[in-house]
Amino acid sequence: MLSRPSFIGDEAIAHAVATHWLLDATEADYLPWGFGAHHWRVTGGGTTLFVTLDQLRPRHTEATLEAAYAGAAALAAAGMETVCAPLPARSSGRFTVGVGTGALSVTPWLEGRSPTEAEAGEPRHLRAVEAALAALHRATPPPGLRHWTPQVGPGFAGQLRARTARPWTSGPLAERARTAIAAHDAAITRWTDRYLRLADLARTRRELWVPTHGEPHHANQVVGAYGLKLVDWESLALAPPERDYADLLAAGAADRLRPDPAMVELFALDWRLSEIAAYARWFAAPHTGTDDDHTALEGLYEELSQAPA
Secondary structure (H helix, E strand, O other): OOOOOOOOOHHHHHHHHHHHOOOOOOEEEEEOOOOOEEEEEEEEOOEEEEEEEEEOOOOOOHHHHHHHHHHHHHHHHOOOOOEOOOOOOOOOOOOOEEEOOEEEEEEEOOOOEOOOHHHHOOHHHHHHHHHHHHHHHHOOOOOOOOEOOOOOOOOHHHHHHHHOOOOOOOOOOHHHHHHHHHHOHHHHHHHHHHHHHHHHHHHOOHHHOEEEOOOOOHHHEEEEOOEEEEOOOOOOEEEOHHHHOHHHHHOOOHHHHOOOHHHHHHHHHHHHHHHHHHHHHHHHOOOOOOHHHHHHHHHHHHHHOOOOO
């Protein structure tokens, strides 16, 4: 996130890391990176860690987030070198520690950088990502790994229609978000109906489900002297392999991957509807017009733009 969390400061993050992971942790520097979680660089005793604070509900429970990070660690321990695995807490052996309404996790600090979208589409890089995902999809599922489930249910469109029927007064961008969502009611209803039919189809083929990262796009890739690493494993779940294919297909890898078109459509809708649901919650709640708020509004507009003119 671009903006610091209002409910916890850098000193509290450094203290939590010292308590649970790095005894010598003395300094936490906030990193305005990504969107959806908060991040810090924490240092001490010659060691640097990358620290993430994930929010839980409605996306996760404490158990499912722990299972995702424990699963990533198990994949790395089984030999998947492209996994940047979380580190277990010294105090408990768990990979997450509750902090307020969220959960803290840490990974080693990677010296490298995320590729740009253009770099991520270069043939050599695409082959590395394809190989990493192929290895992930062949891997034995870690114990306790959650199964993918639909992000929205049958009542989603109707509930959204009811929520957007009256003006929102929760912040400076609330009405822009509400009117945009309300104007796309027919498309959201159509998308939801199709999505749930495809989800039912996917569930009849569970024998084909594999471990999937969920969001292996360029921002969750880091390249350095060690090669390619995939980061941010909080979405790890058993699912059809097409859950991981969106960016590869956009770059022209369909002939190599041979995806099921129905499952490609399912996960395009999975992303779109989960984003719309998240942004609806965001702007119906109090907000002040921060950079994150404006980024979220642009994200909402982008998802709604998928409707036919």
